Amino acid sequence: MACCRLIDTHISIALKSASRHYRPSTMSLPPFNHDAHARFTEPPNTSWTFAQKIENTEAGRKWLEGEKQGWKVIDTGREDTARLYPLMISAIVPRPIAFVSSVSTTGVENLAPFSLFNMVTNNPPLVSFCCSSTPRVKDTPTNVRNGLGFTVNIISEPFVENANVAAINAPAEFDEWTISGLTKAPSVHVKAPRVKESAFSMECELFQAIDITHPVSGQLTTTMILAHVKYIHVRNDMLNERGVIDITKYKPVARLGDISYGRLGDVFRLPRSVWDQEKEKIEQVLETRERKED
Numbered sequence: 001m002a003c004c005r006l007i008d009t010h011i012s013i014a015l016k017s018a019s020r021h022y023r024p025s026t027m028s029l030p031p032f033n034h035d036a037h038a039r040f041t042e043p044p045n046t047s048w049t050f051a052q053k054i055e056n057t058e059a060g061r062k063w064l065e066g067e068k069q070g071w072k073v074i075d076t077g078r079e080d081t082a083r084l085y086p087l088m089i090s091a092i093v094p095r096p097i098a099f100v101s102s103v104s105t106t107g108v109e110n111l112a113p114f115s116l117f118n119m120v121t122n123n124p125p126l127v128s129f130c131c132s133s134t135p136r137v138k139d140t141p142t143n144v145r146n147g148l149g150f151t152v153n154i155i156s157e158p159f160v161e162n163a164n165v166a167a168i169n170a171p172a173e174f175d176e177w178t179i180s181g182l183t184k185a186p187s188v189h190v191k192a193p194r195v196k197e198s199a200f201s202m203e204c205e206l207f208q209a210i211d212i213t214h215p216v217s218g219q220l221t222t223t224m225i226l227a228h229v230k231y232i233h234v235r236n237d238m239l240n241e242r243g244v245i246d247i248t249k250y251k252p253v254a255r256l257g258d259i260s261y262g263r264l265g266d267v268f269r270l271p272r273s274v275w276d277q278e279k280e281k282i283e284q285v286l287e288t289r290e291r292k293e294d
Contacts, residue, residue: 038248038264050278050285077216089115090257097255098129099163101184101192102143102150109184109192110139111166111176113155115255125229126207127152133211133220139172141223144206149190152227153198157251157263162197189230199238199250203231 045057054060076084089095098117102110112131120126129152131141144150155163159182166176177184184193187203194201204227212222240246247267254262 036263036265037251038267040248041266041268043268043270050282051289086258089255093256094254094262095256097155097163097253098127099153099155099166099195099198100129100140100144100150101153101194102140103148103192104139104143105146105148108139108173109175109177110143111180111182111195112138112140113163113167114140117152120226124207127202127204127227127229128224129227130212130222130224133223141209141225143192144225144227145209147206148192149187149203149205149230150192150227151187151190151194152202152204152229153195154200155253156197156199157253159197160253160261185233187231194233199235200245201233202227202229203233204229 044059055064074084074087095115096117098114100110100112100114102112104110114129114131116130118128120128131138133141140150162180162182166180168176168179170176183196185196185201187194190203190205194203207226207228210224210226211220212224213220234245238245238249247264252264254264256262
């Protein structure tokens, strides 16, 4: 049975019921634009210089206008965790989604999407994903500990509905593959299949499972899985001439707040400053600012 779902069914029945109020009527929405794709643009402020204040641009001034409404400060130790959850997932965005295929020791296959997911390091190649342990430990964190391996697949726009259905709160013996419409592809190193429709799949072994307990109650709430990537499967048509993913073709889906998802729109590049190249310019800017302050 899937856990840590795309629709995050692991919080509570009450929260799931409340989330229905966020669901917009499809009658009031424009149709999905299948022809749209990511495009590269200039960065937001092409004239930015060292130490420049945000209020130097019109967009920056508009952004700062919002501060006039004040701040809400939340003590997480006092706040209901069911209220913290929707706030945090709506603010910590966009989040990539891991689509995890695993298998139990008895051969029951499991397919589950996880939105608390990211890369950890490339040396050794590790990714992480988290899944709730309440009200019970789910199938995926159990399966990944059995030594049979698992796959982490990236979700793209053309099959997001297929992936989302794997979030159904089915009983443990139910195989989500049967209703997903997705295709199993054999792995070369682990027993669990990869998702053939995914343009980027990783065969993984468990590196470490970290059980997270509440510091006050001592309750086990979450398990963080550190996955060691042993093999990568990537479609050739997704690679550019430098051998990396062409983001304009990849169409990855991102998780936002409540039951919302996002796609890539405009993409811009920002070069990282190099101290040896920028040292003199930085010193001049700081000296000028000091003279003005004096």
